[in-house]
Amino acid sequence: MRSNEFLEIIKSNQGLIYKLVGLYSDDEEEKKDLYQEIMFQAWKSWPSFKGNSKITTWLYKVSLNTILTQKRKSNILVYDKSMESLPATVINSAAHRDDVEKLYTAIKMLKETDRAIIAMHLDGYENEEISVLMGISANNTAVKLHRIKQQLSILLNKL
Amino acid sequence: MDLEQIWKNAGTDKTIYKDINVTVLSRLHSNNPIKKMEQNLRINIGWGIAVCIIYAIIIYKVNFWQIQLIFCLLLGFSVALIAAAFKMLRKLADSDLTSDNLLAKLQGHYEKIQLWLKTQQKTAVAFYPVSITGGFLLGGCSGSGKSVEYFMSKPAVWIILGICWIVLTPACIWLVRKMNYISFGKYLEVIKNNINELKAQ
Incomplete structure (x- = not known):
């Protein structure tokens, strides 16, 4: 069946x-x-x-x-372009969490489409596969992924 | 930190439906905005047909040719709107979320909703002035018991009708836009933003 x-x-x-x-x-x-x-x-x-x-x-x-494509409530964690400062509430709430929660908090601070790209990457998908699912070029995926990793690294260091 | 390993461990122990079965699946329904638009369109078509029947009865019952003419126009508009609604229903029907990549799906979604909103606004512009005139004449003539010629022979009545056009038409159009913005404004902004983000290098 x-x-x-x-x-x-x-x-x-x-x-x-x-x-x-x-x-x-x-x-x-x-x-x-x-x-x-x-x-x-x-x-x-x-x-x-x-x-x-x-x-x-x-x-x-x-x-x-x-x-x-679904109507969703707006995310409380707003992506900070400069990433110079994270809201105190975010740092405090993540301080006593384990690595999984810290990673979640950091990814959720990224742009919505960037979250999808990094999630696929962390799940072991190749750039080519990510680009097909996203509808963008493999080159663009690689550029985005490089930038996302940098942002994620900064965010994780601050949390 | 080995991010891949941490990510692999995340959420693997979570189960939302422990007893998921075919019955649960058959009870599921979609809350996707496009699906809701489809449902609304079907309801609108139903109401549209009912309204057409009412217009036809008014045309048959009323003796004033001017009112009959206005209601014939309204009937024509309504039939055209019902036809447009059927056409739009076909366009919305293709909502298989696995048929395209994310960017194409977001773009398709955005265009469909924009098309729906524009159709609503165009309808408002075309429909409300005629509708206001029809309601004004029907109310005025049946209330006063006079003929349309007599009722409309007074300059004051023309002025009042003009004021109704000037005030009510933009007010209704503004209301349509406002309601559309409340319903879809923020949602469309998010989709547009995601499309732009995906396209950006």
Whole structure:
């Protein structure tokens, strides 16, 4: 049964979806809504999935396209272009957290599309794969990734 | 810090649906703005058909040819709007979120919503003056019990009708824009910003 296969895939990849949702929302209710919307979109698109790409790549595509076209509450953490100073509340809230939470906090301070790019990179995707999913050139992906890594490094040092 | 390893450990223990099954899936519905627009369009089409029936009854019942003419125009507008709504429904229908890359999806989404908003505004510009005139004549003639010729023979009535056009038409158009901005303004800004960010080097 295709539906059982789908359910197994969703169950075994809940962590991936949850990670992505967490990058774009702080509100628990909104996270649940986003998660449900991703499930709905994935379920609707499931018959057209022919297995030409990895299942995780397909789920990444569904998740990112769903999250970024969805109406969301604005993120409290606003990206500071100069990155010279981080709000005290952000530093204090991250001070006693573990590395995972620090990384989350730092990524959530990036621009929305940059969060998607770094998430894919950290999940082991090549620049070529990221560029296909994002709809930008591989060269542009490499340039963006270089800049994102620099920003992330600065942010992590400050947290 | 090995960021890849930290990232791999993040969120892997989280389960939102422990007992996910086919029943849960069948109960899911979309809250995507495009999907909601589709639903609104269907409701609008339903109301549009109802309004057309009411216009047709008014045309049949009213004896003044001027009012019949105005309501014929309104009926024509409404039929055209219903046809446009069907056309738009077809354009919105392709909402498979896996069919394109992120940039193309965002651009498509942005254009569809813009098209919807522009259609709403164009409708307001074309529809409200005729609608105001129709309502004014129908209310005035049925209230006074006089013919349209008699009712409109007084200069004061023309002045009042003019004031209604001048005040109500821009007010309604402003209201449409305001409501559209409240509903989609910020959302569209975010999408536009993400499109620009992806395109930027």
